[in-house]
Amino acid sequence: MVQTVAWIVSLIFMLLIAAVFGFVAFKSKEKRDYEPIKKKWYKARTFYGATLAVVMLVLTIYTLRELPYNQPVYSAGNDPTIVDVEAIQFGWKMSETEFKVDEPIEFHVTSTDVTHGFGIYDSELNLIAQTQAMPDYTNKVYITFDKPGTYEVLCLEYCGLAHHLMIGKIEVTE
Amino acid sequence: MVTAINTGDFKSKNSLIATYLIIGGLVIAVMMIFGILMLLAQGGVLDLPPAAFYQFLTIHGTGMIGGAALAASAVMWYFLSNYVELSKKVFKLNLILSLIGVVMVIIGVFSFKYASAWTFLYPLPALSGGAWGVTGALLYLVGMLILGVGFLLLYIDTGRAIIKKHGSLGKGLGWDVISGKRAEKDAPSPTVVASTMVTIVNVTALTAGATVLIMNIINVVNPAFTFDPLLAKNLTYAFGHIFANSIIYMGVIAVYEILPRYTNRPWKSNRPFLIAWTMSTAFTLVIYTHHMLMDSVMPKWMLIMGQVLSYANGLPVLVITAYGALMIVYKSGIKWDMASGLIFMSMFGWVVGVVPAIVDATIVVNHVMHNTKWVPGHFHMYMGLGAVVMIFGFIYYLSKVDSGLQTNGLDKIGFISYTLGIISVSVGFLISGAISTPRRWATHFPEWMAPAVFGAIGGVLAVLGLIIFIIHFIRYVKVRGISGSDINEQKLA
Numbered sequence: 001m002v003q004t005v006a007w008i009v010s011l012i013f014m015l016l017i018a019a020v021f022g023f024v025a026f027k028s029k030e031k032r033d034y035e036p037i038k039k040k041w042y043k044a045r046t047f048y049g050a051t052l053a054v055v056m057l058v059l060t061i062y063t064l065r066e067l068p069y070n071q072p073v074y075s076a077g078n079d080p081t082i083v084d085v086e087a088i089q090f091g092w093k094m095s096e097t098e099f100k101v102d103e104p105i106e107f108h109v110t111s112t113d114v115t116h117g118f119g120i121y122d123s124e125l126n127l128i129a130q131t132q133a134m135p136d137y138t139n140k141v142y143i144t145f146d147k148p149g150t151y152e153v154l155c156l157e158y159c160g161l162a163h164h165l166m167i168g169k170i171e172v173t174e
Numbered sequence: 175m176v177t178a179i180n181t182g183d184f185k186s187k188n189s190l191i192a193t194y195l196i197i198g199g200l201v202i203a204v205m206m207i208f209g210i211l212m213l214l215a216q217g218g219v220l221d222l223p224p225a226a227f228y229q230f231l232t233i234h235g236t237g238m239i240g241g242a243a244l245a246a247s248a249v250m251w252y253f254l255s256n257y258v259e260l261s262k263k264v265f266k267l268n269l270i271l272s273l274i275g276v277v278m279v280i281i282g283v284f285s286f287k288y289a290s291a292w293t294f295l296y297p298l299p300a301l302s303g304g305a306w307g308v309t310g311a312l313l314y315l316v317g318m319l320i321l322g323v324g325f326l327l328l329y330i331d332t333g334r335a336i337i338k339k340h341g342s343l344g345k346g347l348g349w350d351v352i353s354g355k356r357a358e359k360d361a362p363s364p365t366v367v368a369s370t371m372v373t374i375v376n377v378t379a380l381t382a383g384a385t386v387l388i389m390n391i392i393n394v395v396n397p398a399f400t401f402d403p404l405l406a407k408n409l410t411y412a413f414g415h416i417f418a419n420s421i422i423y424m425g426v427i428a429v430y431e432i433l434p435r436y437t438n439r440p441w442k443s444n445r446p447f448l449i450a451w452t453m454s455t456a457f458t459l460v461i462y463t464h465h466m467l468m469d470s471v472m473p474k475w476m477l478i479m480g481q482v483l484s485y486a487n488g489l490p491v492l493v494i495t496a497y498g499a500l501m502i503v504y505k506s507g508i509k510w511d512m513a514s515g516l517i518f519m520s521m522f523g524w525v526v527g528v529v530p531a532i533v534d535a536t537i538v539v540n541h542v543m544h545n546t547k548w549v550p551g552h553f554h555m556y557m558g559l560g561a562v563v564m565i566f567g568f569i570y571y572l573s574k575v576d577s578g579l580q581t582n583g584l585d586k587i588g589f590i591s592y593t594l595g596i597i598s599v600s601v602g603f604l605i606s607g608a609i610s611t612p613r614r615w616a617t618h619f620p621e622w623m624a625p626a627v628f629g630a631i632g633g634v635l636a637v638l639g640l641i642i643f644i645i646h647f648i649r650y651v652k653v654r655g656i657s658g659s660d661i662n663e664q665k666l667a
Contacts, residue, residue: 002542006533007608013529021522024500031507034439041501049493056485059536064478068541069470089303114298115403117468117545119612125621127542127610130468135297135403137471156545156612158231158291160303161224164615 001126068129072104072142080104080142087116087133089160092153092168099172101148107141109133116166117156123149130156145172187255188576190265191248192651195569197273198245199647202562203640205237210633213602216618217627225305227616228289232314235292236279239418240321242557244272245565246424247328252572253431254369257362258335264327271324278317286310291614293414294318296386296406300394311394319387325417326380333373336366346370347455348448361443364430368423371455376420378459383413407466415462421557422524423454425564429499429517432571436514437506441498450490457487467540477537484535488528496525512581512646513574515589516567523559523596527552530604545614547625548607555600558636559593566592566643573650584642592639598632 074080085107086093099105109118109131116133118141128151131139145151155166208230215222222230251265282288288310290298299311336346340362347370350356362370386409392399434441463480466472499521508514530552534543543549573579602625607613611622618626 002539003608003610006530006539006543006548007604010530010533010604014526017522017526017529020500021518021525024504025518027505028503028508028510030505032505034502034506037501037504041497041504045493045497048497049489052492053489056488060482060485063536063538064481067474067478067537069474069477089301113301113303115295115407117612119545121610125610125619127546127612129541130544132466132469134407134469134471137404137469139468139470154612157295158228158293158614159298160301161228161289161305162303163228164224164612164617 003126068142069140070142071106071140072144074104078104080106083107085109085118085133087111087113087118087155087159087166089113090155090162090166092118092166094153094168094170097168097170099145099170101145101172101174104142104144107131107143108138109141110138111135114159115157116159119154119156120170121152121154122147123151125152127156132157148172148174187252187262188572188654190262190269191252191572192647192654194248194251194269195245195565195572196644196647196651197269198241198248198565199569199640199644201237201241201244201276203637203644205234205241206633206637206640208234208237209599210630210637213599213626213630213633215616217623217630218618218620219627219630222616224616225287225289228291228614229283229287231614232289232291233280233283236283236318237276238557239292239414239421240272240276240279242421242561242565243325243417243424244269246421246561247325249428249565249568250332250365250369250372250424251328252568253365253427254332254335257366258332258339260335261331264331268324268328271320271327275317275319275321275324278313278320282310282313282317286313288314290314293410294387294390295410296390296401296403297393299390300397308394312391315387315391315394319384319391322380322383322387326377326384329373329376329380332369333377336370336373340366343370343374346373347452348443349452351443352445352448352452358442358444361448364441364443364447365427367443367448367451368427368430371451371458372420372423374455375416375423375458379413379416379420382409383417386410386413404469404471407469408462411462411465415465416458418553418557419458422561422564423458425520425561425568426495426524428564428568428571429495429521432513432517432567433499433502436517437502437508439502439506441502447494447498450494454487454490457483457490461487461535464535464540467535467537468544481535481537485532488532491524491528496521511570511574512585512589513567513570516563516570519589519593520560520563520567523555523563524561527556527560527600531556542610543607545612546607547603547611547613550613551600551603551605551607554596554603558596558599563592566640569643569647569650573647573654577650577653579646579650579653581646585646588639588642588646590639591635592643595632595634595636595639599629599636600632602626602629602632 084095111133118133119130131141151170153168214220287306340346348361351361461483464484606625
């Protein structure tokens with residue numbers, strides 16, 4: 001799951017940063033001339049900076065390979081089900097809410113009043129996809145459910161006092 | 175450091191700085207209490223009506239950004255005035271306009287139930303579903319506009335003063351040094367460079383903010399006047415992201431100024447430093463699109479740039495500023511006290527808070543974490559453990575050099591309590607985000623409640639720490655000018 005990977009990666013880097021700051025604080029009590037320290041660590045910085053830039057570049061390329069904005073390539077005879085979604089304070093109007101496992105679906109999401117957030121949650125309350133529901137615009141979510149169950153659509157953009165009550169349901173069957 | 179000549183000038187300058195800081199500090203403390211109440215409500219411990227929750231949400235965001243920006247601008251003004259000639263009248267005017275704006279915002283929120291969150295996404299101010307009316311919306315939006323105008327005047331003045339002294343804003347960023355036309359030894363000081371960056375980005379941000387506020391005001395008065403919601407969203411985030419970000423870029427001036435005094439090591443602008451700040455200037459202006467990664471109607475290239483440049487924006491701080499702070503402290507024999515400890519901690523807070531931000535700026539991650547509590551997890555760490563700690567580090571520094579006021583064991587307890595508190599608040603938010611808890615929800619499903627309660631407990635610890643910091647500052651204000659002065663700045667190292 002993406003969230004778990006994000007949390008573990010963040011935790012590792014945050015602990016690493018804490019260790020570096022802790023080490024420097026620990027070593028701060030010693031007193032040495034600054035010039036040799038500068039010379040040594042400026043050199044190290046070139047290596048560190050270059051490594052960081054390369055790591056970021058690799059991660060960028062890796063994570064940009066597949067974007068949620070791209071329409072999937074559908075096989076012949078396997079056209080997607082288009083679902084028109086209209087957000088309105090404080091509910092969801094969806095042209096269809098019952099789907100099959102492995103059925104490709106495109107949610108075309110808009111709003112009739114303010115900005116809302118169209119977030120699809122699985123039956124274990126994990127967020128699996130989202131887009132903004134904007135007045136005057138239509139954003140798309142491409143999804144194929146791979147498990148049966150009851151999914152929920154929660155509002156993910158603050159839209160007024162009943163924002164947290166804006167919950168829709170989607171049924172996915174085998 | 176250039177020192178002023180006239181004692182009266184110093185007293186008056188520090189009095190104004192102290193006023194800024196005390197207002198900023200108190201606002202932050204009160205906003206923290208609202209934050210705790212919201213977490214307790216989400217944790218199922220406190221029964222808070224949704225209307226009250228969203229009013230708290232609105233005041234919490236507005237107050238935190240406003241209070242921290244006010245205090246951070248005082249940090250910038252204090253040090254920048256040692257290098258360029260700033261207008262005290264404009265500085266005072268900003269304070270007055272800020273206070274007028276704050277009063278209007280408070281009345282709008284609590285007397286007229288206005289609750290659009292501080293991001294006031296068009297057309298929510300006008301379409302509240304019957305929750306608030308025109309008066310509340312106008313009080314809030316006009317109040318924000320007045321606040322923004324005050325800050326805009328302040329940054330126009332800092333820009334004017336920098337141009338007068340250095341010739342142009344480009345030279346304030348050291349572009350003539352980068353291009354080799356001027357020697358490194360003549361480069362503008364880090365304070366001037368950072369202030370130039372903040373001037374450029376905040377004049378832009380505040381202009382965008384004023385534009386979208388005025389558009390919203392007209393829409394509230396006359397709903398027949400409508401405008402493009404995507405344009406409004408771009409303007410809102412261009413304002414909000416940049417202005418909130420600038421707080422840490424103003425706060426870091428305290429790091430550049432204070433650590434060299436404590437370590438007896440210079441922190442001067444060199445070519446990599448100047449390039450890093452030019453990168454920060456450019457990236458800060460354009461990376462707000464990472465707030466719009468879930469608007470697929472945006473041009474795809476803008477969204478991809480949102481990710482790429484958000485990654486790149488981590489480089490100046492990770493490779494130059496944080497690295498510089500570590501280098502200057504490493505084996506320096508630094509004398510640790512509240513000021514130096516908080517300043518060092520603030521750099522840790524900044525760097526550690528960058529990590530979840532970069533992770534969330536990744537489009538595929540944002541797809542399942544945008545607008546979850548992961549986002550406040552990042553900025554509570556970045557702001558609470560970074561920017562706000564810079565401000566309080568400066569406060570302890572100011573009280574030391576301007577009054578000779580001693581700290582005691584209670585201050586140390588405050589340091590520990592605040593640090594542990596903010597870490598707990600942030601980790602609570604990050605865990606909530608990792609389990610998909612949406613942000614800005616008045617109530618939570620039972621599965622989401624435990625991290626909220628954990629965060630609330632952390633919030634209590636943080637407030638206790640902050641109260642101790644503020645008590646110290648009030649003690650300073652009382653004895654200021656009696657024992658010591660920064661004209662005879664003590665040797666700190």
